[in-house]
Every structure is written in structure tokens, then in C-alpha cells.
Amino acid sequence: MIIRDVDKNNDWTFGAGKNNYRTGINAIAEDIKTRLLCFLGDAFFDLTFGIDWILYLGSRNRQEELQLEVASVIMDTQNVTRIDKLDLNLTDKRLINLSYTVDTALGRLDGEVFYNL
Numbered sequence: 001m002i003i004r005d006v007d008k009n010n011d012w013t014f015g016a017g018k019n020n021y022r023t024g025i026n027a028i029a030e031d032i033k034t035r036l037l038c039f040l041g042d043a044f045f046d047l048t049f050g051i052d053w054i055l056y057l058g059s060r061n062r063q064e065e066l067q068l069e070v071a072s073v074i075m076d077t078q079n080v081t082r083i084d085k086l087d088l089n090l091t092d093k094r095l096i097n098l099s100y101t102v103d104t105a106l107g108r109l110d111g112e113v114f115y116n117l
Contacts, residue, residue, distance in 0.1 A: 001031070006033075039053055096114075
């Protein structure tokens with residue numbers, strides 16, 4: 001698996017040739033993170049792709065639904081075989097911290113995504 005690297009602002013990187021790409025387990029980690037940060041309807045290549053973050057973070061009592069949606073996105077990621085741990089921490093209506101541990105075809109992977117709308 002090869003995937004384009006992103007910078008600290010989650011923008012694609014360019015200008016360094018092959019150094020702008022991740023491979024192996026790092027590519028899987030980047031793919032999970034990128035997929036989790038994608039808004040529903042915002043991906044130019046597939047308008048049905050992404051999470052409806054505005055719906056989930058703008059409403060109360062939807063944490064279970066959001067957890068199922070996040071788990072689905074992670075499991076649909078190429079080379080992910082199992083979710084061992086998934087924690088969602090909603091600090092208020094617009095902030096979320098996701099941490100997860102997954103098994104992949106290339107080994108175990110721990111990740112964290114902080115999201116602020």
C-alpha cells in the first residue's frame with residue numbers, strides 16, 4: 001500500500017518525489033486518519049464518502065451512533081483486520097478525541113485523531 005503523506009495541517013504534500021508518500025504500516029495509519037477526518041459529501045472522488053461530523057457533533061445523545069460510524073470507517077480501510085480498542089471522548093459539542101488500536105495485515109497499530117470543528 002502506498003498513500004500520499006499529509007502535513008501538520010492535514011494537507012497533501014508535494015515537491016519531494018517519493019518522499020511525499022508513505023508505505024507499509026505508516027500508509028495504513030495515514031489512510032485511517034485521512035478517512036476519519038473526511039466530511040460526508042466533501043470528497044471530490046465520492047460524495048457518499050466520509051462522516052457526517054456536523055450531525056454527530058452538533059447533536060446530543062449520538063455518541064453510540066458516532067462510535068458505530070467511526071468503527072465502520074476504520075474497518076473499511078484497506079488492510080485493517082480488527083479493531084481491538086476504540087475510545088471516543090467528546091469534550092463538548094465541537095471537539096472530539098478518537099483513540100484506537102487496530103490489527104492490520106502488517107501488524108498492530110495505535111492511533112489518535114483530534115477533531116475540532
